[in-house]
Amino acid sequence: MKNPYRGSLLLALLALLLMAGADRLVSPGAAPAAASSVLLGEVDGLRLFAGETPPEGVPTLFDRETLYAGNLLYVSPDAPLPAWLPEPQTRDVRGMVHLYVPAEERVSLSEETIYALCRMVKENPLSGIRIAAGMRSPREQQALQDEAFAVYRRTMPVASAIAQAEADVPSSGCGEHQLSTAFDIRFSAAQEWGRDDPMARTADGRWLLKNAWRYGFIRRYPPDRAEVTGVKNETTHWRYVGREHAAAMHAAGFCLEEYLRALHEGGALRLLSDEGDEVWLLCRPLDQEGAFFPIPQGWSAEVSADNLGWAVCTMKGHSSR
Ligand SMILES: [Zn+2]
Numbered sequence: 001m002k003n004p005y006r007g008s009l010l011l012a013l014l015a016l017l018l019m020a021g022a023d024r025l026v027s028p029g030a031a032p033a034a035a036s037s038v039l040l041g042e043v044d045g046l047r048l049f050a051g052e053t054p055p056e057g058v059p060t061l062f063d064r065e066t067l068y069a070g071n072l073l074y075v076s077p078d079a080p081l082p083a084w085l086p087e088p089q090t091r092d093v094r095g096m097v098h099l100y101v102p103a104e105e106r107v108s109l110s111e112e113t114i115y116a117l118c119r120m121v122k123e124n125p126l127s128g129i130r131i132a133a134g135m136r137s138p139r140e141q142q143a144l145q146d147e148a149f150a151v152y153r154r155t156m157p158v159a160s161a162i163a164q165a166e167a168d169v170p171s172s173g174c175g176e177h178q179l180s181t182a183f184d185i186r187f188s189a190a191q192e193w194g195r196d197d198p199m200a201r202t203a204d205g206r207w208l209l210k211n212a213w214r215y216g217f218i219r220r221y222p223p224d225r226a227e228v229t230g231v232k233n234e235t236t237h238w239r240y241v242g243r244e245h246a247a248a249m250h251a252a253g254f255c256l257e258e259y260l261r262a263l264h265e266g267g268a269l270r271l272l273s274d275e276g277d278e279v280w281l282l283c284r285p286l287d288q289e290g291a292f293f294p295i296p297q298g299w300s301a302e303v304s305a306d307n308l309g310w311a312v313c314t315m316k317g318h319s320s321r
Pocket of ligand 1: 133177183184234236237238
């Protein structure tokens with residue numbers, strides 16, 4: 001007797017085989033065939049994915065000191081920098097690259113940040129802006145808050161003046177200007193005051209909004225993310241995080257908080273570019289020893305703590321997929 005289910009079983013098998021084959025045909029060498037792969041964003045030739053399985057590699061331990069020297073530290077009044085962290089090495093921007101990068105006097109940043117600014121200025125002279133307010137020592141930061149308090153104290157009760165000063169100027173150790181990678185932009189060109197966003201009021205500002213990610217810079221507190229960052233009055237504050245992190249954030253339109261949340265939740269993100277670059281961004285909990293990351297043979301890796309109990313590793317190399 002003929003089995004009535006045989007035909008449909010064969011059809012189902014055929015459909016399964018076709019689906020498996022189609023998966024390979026649709027994206028050869030691109031996203032791996034992970035059922036849970038999610039495209040988080042796509043822009044300017046970049047694509048950021050979550051939910052994929054990273055390549056295997058040799059487990060490598062990075063200690064806390066190494067991780068805390070990275071470029072992805074999150075700093076806020078809720079997440080102050082640890083007291084044991086040494087003050088970062090900085091150089092005076094004017095002293096190092098006088099007349100090349102337009103900067104105000106006494107602006108200190110890490111060498112890596114200054115080199116990235118140089119690369120950026122090579123393509124766009126940025127003659128209409130100045131780099132200002134780089135790294136501040138804890139004492140300089142406190143002095144700024146004290147100044148703000150003195151101004152508010154003239155018109156407010158003490159408690160309100162303290163609260164207002166703390167809202168305007170983070171306490172020592174609680175703000176990004178304690179890092180060697182953050183700075184403010186000031187404008188020297190005439191501004192088009194009709195625009196709401198201060199960064200969009202000059203041609204250089206608009207160029208930065210569109211292109212700064214290519215050199216590793218992020219606008220740290222975008223006005224449309226004030227709810228997420230909790231910071232409203234730092235619309236011209238920028239920060240160097242390295243090209244891979246900046247590109248990943250740009251691809252998905254993430255601010256730093258959103259990016260770190262995606263890393264904490266996903267554990268691994270994969271960034272692809274139209275030029276054929278493939279970057280893995282891995283996230284692991286940080287313990288007393290540090291954090292392990294599986295680095296495939298021959299791949300390059302850069303690491304950073306995020307100051308929220310996690311470590312992040314950027315891996316670049318050649319995928320066998
Ligand atoms: Zn700032």
